Each structure stands twice: as structure tokens, then as C-alpha cells.
Amino acid sequence: MGTLFHFLPINLLAITAFLPNALIIKLHYQAIVILFIICLMIALLTYMLFYMYFKSKHEKKHVKWRIISDLLIRKAVFYDDDDEEAETLIPVTKRAEKLMRNKHFRALLTAEILSAKKNITGTSAENLIHLYQQLNLEKYALKNLKSRYWYIKAKAIQELTVMEMKEFQTLLYPFTNNHNELVRMEAQTAIVQFQGFEGLRFLDIIIYPISDWQQIKLLQQLSNVPPVYIDIDGWLKSANSSVVVFALKLARNYHRFELHDLILSCLDHPNPEVRLQAIHCLCEMYTDETSDQLISRFLKESFRHQLAMIKAMQNIGSEKDILFLLSLLDDDNHEMKLSAARALASIGKSGLTSLQDHVKSAGYPLNEILMQIKGELAA
């Protein structure tokens, strides 16, 4: 089903039959309008066909070019620098060199080099960087950096990042707080690629929110570099909520136990997303008091957060929480019951027995919940 499955109603014409004479446009004007529309149609059609013609011609060329560029890349990747002499050049055929003047070929080759680089590390990757520099491709990227179109700019930043053109990082740093989201994202990724954890300094100054997508990208980028100790405290207190959320993710992924108390304080943050992330974070790094802290805030929270807390209790709950969890078995919401029951079961034997001994455990829904949990424990 969809909007605009309907067509311009042809009945529009029916009106003319009844229109007062003054409004009826003279016949030859009507003919001119129709001719104009038909010309437009023909123009669009011609444009389309020309576009397709050039595209398919281009594609045929592309097939040939791809063979050339793949060969070039393969040579570079498996180039053995046996001579031990510095700066030996990767052999580039005359033909490829000539083609380098063509901007479409350059675009294709660059794309291929980038895609290969993303999949490869070690000496082979270094060889690829050599090839990239040897062909002066970074010059074009630098030129694109000055483009007035944001997407060309962002793409250029990404290119320099993947090719590890570290020497240009000072050029890129100002872009980390650019007003365009895409440019900003690529620049942030670039700085993290070049400087690892140190590169996260941009979080100190950033005024724009960091999207979840960007957080995923940054964490991915960080997972490729050796973890270094950095100061997260400031970010956990940032006025920018998305920075706090990101810092919480960092704390969790890198098990920064010393931040436990600071993370606890995030449970009282005004932004609900921060509070939720804090619960997720505490789920992985907790002390024996963490569960008390969660319980003390339980009643104040929204249902979503309450549920997240109880799910966290599966990890951090202990025998002293049994009474609280048992009380939740009387909750109206079945999902809450199920989560509480799961948490009880994960506490160990005493939790499971108290669950089984619950007065309502023989009736619906607790009996079914119990069955499922037993099945899960057995699996």
C-alpha cells in the first residue's frame, strides 16, 4: 500500500465542461502547454538514455581498469623488499602511469586500495601505503579536503584515515567540531586512528552530540589499537550527555573499576539515556554494594530503567538481594517477573529454592516462568 499509487485524476478535465467561458483558455495556448510538457518528457527521456549510455560505456572501461588496478594492488601487497634498500619503488606499468592522469581511474584505484587496506595489516598494508604515496594519491585527497561540498570533504578525511596519513592530522583536528555531522564524524575517527586513546581529547571540547553510530565506529577504531590508560573522569562529568554515555561505554569495555563510584553517581544523571547506560555499565563492573545502590533508586526510575536494573541483577545480585527480588514476583508486569525470576535463579541454589518455594510458584504465570528458567539453566 502506498502514497501516490493514485494518479493525477483525469477527471480534472471534466471541469472544463462546466467552466464559465471566461476561464477557458484559448485552444492554441492549450496546445502550446501540451507541446511543452511533451518536450519535457522527451528531454527527460533523452537525458536518461544518454546517462545510461555513458554509464555502460564507462562500466566496460571499468572492467578493464579494475584488472589493471587489481594487478597493481596485488603487486604492491606482495612486494618483497629483498634489496634492503630504502625507498625502492613498487613497479608501476607505463599504462597504469598514463591512466593515473584520468580522474575516474584514480577514483577507482583509490577505492580499490582503500578496500584492500581495510582488510589487511602488516607489511602488506605498509606496502599499500607506499603505493598510495608513490602515486601521489594523497595530494588529491588533500585537494578534496578543501571542497565546499561536505560529502567530498568527509570522504577525503576517511581516505586519509584509512591510508594512515598521519602527517596531516593537524589539518584534520579542527574538523572534529565541524558543524557538518559527517565531516565531524570522519575527523573524529581520523584522530582516533592516528593517536589511539590520546586522540579522544576532542571529547573535551565537542559541543555536538555523538550519535550511537559514531560511538560504534569510534569503539571499533579503538579496538584496533593497544589500550592505553587515559583519564575518563572528565568525560563522565561532561555537560554533553552523549560524551558521558560514550565514556560509560569506554569504562565498561576497558574494565575501569576505579571509576565505580563516579559511574554510580551517573545513576542520578538528569538524562535518562545516561542513567540507562550507567546501569549497563555497572552490570559488568560491580562491588558487593552495587546492587544496594540500584535497589535504592529502583522506585524512582521508569519501567525501562527498572527492567534494566533487574536484568543487571542477574550478574550482580547476591543472597542479600533475594528478598527484594522475591517482592518483584508480585509485580503486575510479566516481563518484570521473568527478569526477577531469572535474577533469582542466577544467584545460585538459595535463589532458586526461594523462587520455587514462593507461594505463587505453582500457579500461572510463575509456573511457566520457572519451567523456562529451568530449561535455560539446563541448556
Next chain:
Amino acid sequence: MSWQTFILHVFTYGILLYSLLLLICYILIGSFSISETRTYLNKNSFTDYRVLASSTEAPSISVLAPAYNEGATIIENVRSLLSLHYNNLEVIIINDGSKDDTLEKLINAYDLFKVDFFVNEQLPTKPVKGVYKSHNPVYRKLIVVDKENGGKADALNVGVNVAQNNYYVCIDVDCVLEQDALLKLAKPFLENTTQRVIAAGGVVRIANSCQIEGGRLVKVNLAKQFLPRVQTLEYIRAFLLSRMAWTRLNGLLLISGAFGAFDRDIVIKCGGYNPNTVGEDMELVVRMRRYMEERNEPYRVSFIPDPLCWTEAPSTFKILGRQRNRWTRGTIETLRIHKKMFFNPRYGLLGMLSYPYWLFFEFLAPIIEFVGTIGLIIYCLTGPVNWSLFMIMLGVLSIGILYSIFAIMMEVLTYNQYRNKKDILRLVLVAVLEPIVFHPFVVWSAIRGNIDLLRKRNSWGEMTRQGFVTEKKAQ
């Protein structure tokens, strides 16, 4: 001036105004679509979707696929769902009381066993008979739910109840998905920092005559038969122009039931799919939007134009007529349920623009057109030969065709699925033929939908639910 001429004038000027408004809408939709598509393509031209596939932070997704009497193809279809590129995923097949061997085939092929599973009935549904999982760890993502027959909306509600993940993607089990479909569909939910994305829709394309192997699209061909071919054009127009434009305005009212992603939390809070309407997909989106508007929470319904989902279109007039009949009823039912929003400033753009647009140009268009055509025929039979009338007829026709050609051009410039120049010429030919051959039939089906609904209104309670196999074939 006699009162007859006065009424006649009111009528003619009314229609004139209506037509001009519609024309303006077309122009606006065209231009909004251009800008939204351009932004989308520029933004994603250098996106590495694999980041999402290899991240532990990717949002969790449940795929919900209702199945009714799908025994012939179910194994292949499930296999292709399981090979979707996404890590944090569960695939839930809901067997809606099939009368054939759908369930047995699944149990045998995927080594399933019945598990104790507490189905949390957050949305009321027909009873669940059993939940199955696989012994084989390769199929750990698979969950099969067996339930009593209750129709598509009911099956989806069961799926929502069983699902554990934050987002769910509903799909028709016989649709063919691209393998990176979920990666692309998940992205809108992660991008927005100021609005909560409550749903994201995808494009549905016509798979007739395409080469499909093992649940995967191998080669795109233009449909060989006339009917699917016109629908190809219709779908391009609807998805590439109209939905893109509405997305730009954040006024999108419909996400196709064949392929869309939803925030499960909000769906549950809204009460899930409405089993009492035939347009459950549209009704849900409207209800979700209404829910967010009433709570004054900033939200967005997103849409991605990449061709990710391919489906078989009806190729006979009989099935097509039934489909359009049902769409009409679905639209009217949805509009009726939410009539409170009509020009209600409290609902913002939703009430002031989206709803009236649907009412005037989706619901009323076929009726006005039908009445107008009849009036025209009477006039032609009784009145004198009127050349001016003929010219205007031609003019309107050519505007319609121009719009279709514009849509084809958008397709060529963006995704260009039909590589052959001949195919494009064929589509243009179809664009020329459509208003004469195909369009009257669509209008007539819509009118039949209106009539059926008026009749059924008297006997509302006894709406028969016969599963959705016949309906679904038509989607």
C-alpha cells in the same frame, strides 16, 4: 444566476481547486524527493556498513516472519533469513496455524525441539501452542513459534511478544532480502541524536521475472508480463518519490508490512497490531506516531531508499483487484480510527498535513475520479463536440505521464536496477499505457473497496479470518 448554475460553479471550482492542489503536491513531492535522495546517497556513499556487523554494540534485532501454508518454500526462505548479515539477531518464524506441513518441515530441516518458553502476553493474541529451538548450534538464532490461526496481525503480535530484542523487523516470509538489508535498516536508529526513531521502512521492489536462486536474488530483470510491469512503475513512483518526500518532511504514514523495522518498546506501549483492520501495517505506524505526538516526545519515522526487499507482485487482474480493494479498506479504516487528528493542530504536521493528504488524495481521489469520469461520459454523449475539453484531457494525461517518466529518471540516476536501455524504454511505454489500460481498473478496485466496506459495516462482528495466504500473495 439560477441556483443550478451556482451549484455547478461551486462544483467545478471545487474540482479545479482540488486538481491544482494535487498538482502542487506532485511538484513538491518531486522536489523534496530529489533533495532527500541526494542527501541520503551522499551521506552513505562512503559508509562502511560492516562496522555494524562486526561490532558488539550493534542494536539487537528480532526478525519476525509470519508463515501460513508455506510448506513448499519455508525451508529455503528460513535459510535465507538465517544467512542475513547481522550478528545480534534472532529469527522468529510464526506458524499461524498452517494447515499444511510447514511446521513439520521446519522441525525436520532445522532439528528443532520444543522448549519451555514463557510467552509474556504483553499484546493479547490467540493461544501459542509451542515454541521451538534448534539442537544444532549453527541455528541458534532460530525460534519457531506455533500458534492457532489468527491472521497476519495476530501472528505479528505473537512475534512481538516472543521477541527479546530492542528492535524488530517484520518481513513477509516469501520476500527476498539482500543480505546487508538489516545493516542498512538498523542504521537510521543509531544516527539520530535529537529524535527517537520509532520505525524505519524500506523499499519493496517487484521480483517477477527476476532470477532467484536459493532464496537470493541473482539477477534483476524487468517483469515480462504487463501487470507486474506497471506495478514496477507504480512502486518506483510510490517509494522513490512519495515516501522519500514524506520522509524529508518527517510525515511518513506508512511502512510496508513486507519490510520494516520498529522500536519494540513503543509498539508494545501502543498495543501492537490491530487484528480488526486489513491495513494493520499502516494503522500501526499512524498509532505509533499519534502516541509520540500525544506525549510530545520528539520522534521520527525513517525510510531508506536502497532496493533491499524483492517480492512477487500479483499478475492477474483478479488478485490485483483484491489487493487494491483491501488497501482501500485498510486506508479508510485507519483514517476512521484516527479521525480525531484531522486538521487537529495538536498533532502537528501529522494532523495538519499527513492525515489530510491521505484523506483527500489517497482516499478521495478514486471517488472523485470515478464520479468525474461518469459525468464526463454523460457530457460527451449529450453535449456538442468540445475541442477544448479534448485538449485539456490530453494535457492532464501528459502531466501524469511526465511524472512517471520523472520517477523512472530518478530510478535510473540512483539505483539503476534495470541496466538495459530497452527495459527503460519499455517502462516509459508502460507509463504511457498506464492511464488508459491499468489506471481505470485500479480506480474501480478502490471503489469496490469502498462499497465492500460500507456493506461490511453492518455485519462488523463476523469478519472472517481465513489466514492471510490469499492476501499475502498479493502483497
Next chain:
Amino acid sequence: MKILVAEDDQLMLKMLEFRLKKDGHEVIVTHDGREALEKINDFQPDLVITDIMMPYLSGLEIIGAVKKKYPTGTPVIILSGMGQENVVMEAFQLGADDYITKPFSPNELSVRVRRFDMSIVK
């Protein structure tokens, strides 16, 4: 050694083929999962290197199929962009013999492949 390489990225596939051939192996390539299974049956390779995200069949299913057909022999190396703990664990549970995460070093791959070369071990 006869090696089957399944990888959906054409450029990567070509590079893998080139590198492994250079190491003196016989290499059979394919870019989709279903064809990989057919070729495993037809050519009976001594080693399978496979990506996870591929058309038709995932690499994980290929592990299962190989281990079912050759319970003792034919090691499988997974070469994938997915490095999540749960995926790696799953691969090993299903019987994978090695797991290499992309981006990877071709030199390292070459050494790891050599480990499985029985003719050298003996």
C-alpha cells in the same frame, strides 16, 4: 596442499589465491557459500579457508558441513571481519581449527596455513 578459499570480496579472493599459490599450494576459489560446499565435495581439499558473511551459506555452516563429511581431517580456518567474542567462540565450538580476524596480515596467514600442511609436518 589443496586449499579451498571462500570469500565474497573479489579483490581479497584474488589476493588470497595469488599468495597461497605463491606458497606452492593448489588453490580453488569461490565467492559464495553454496558453491563452496559443492566444491568441497568435488575437489576434497586438504584445507578450507572461509569467510563468515557470504552469499547463501555462512562460513559457520560450512564448518559444520566439512566436519560432518570429514570428521577427522580437513581443517577449517575462518577468515572474517567479525571479531566479536560470541562469534569466535561459536566458530570454535562448531569445530573451526583457527580464526583470523580481518584486517589480517597475509604473511601471518601463510604461516598459519603451513601449520596444517601435513606434508611438511611429516
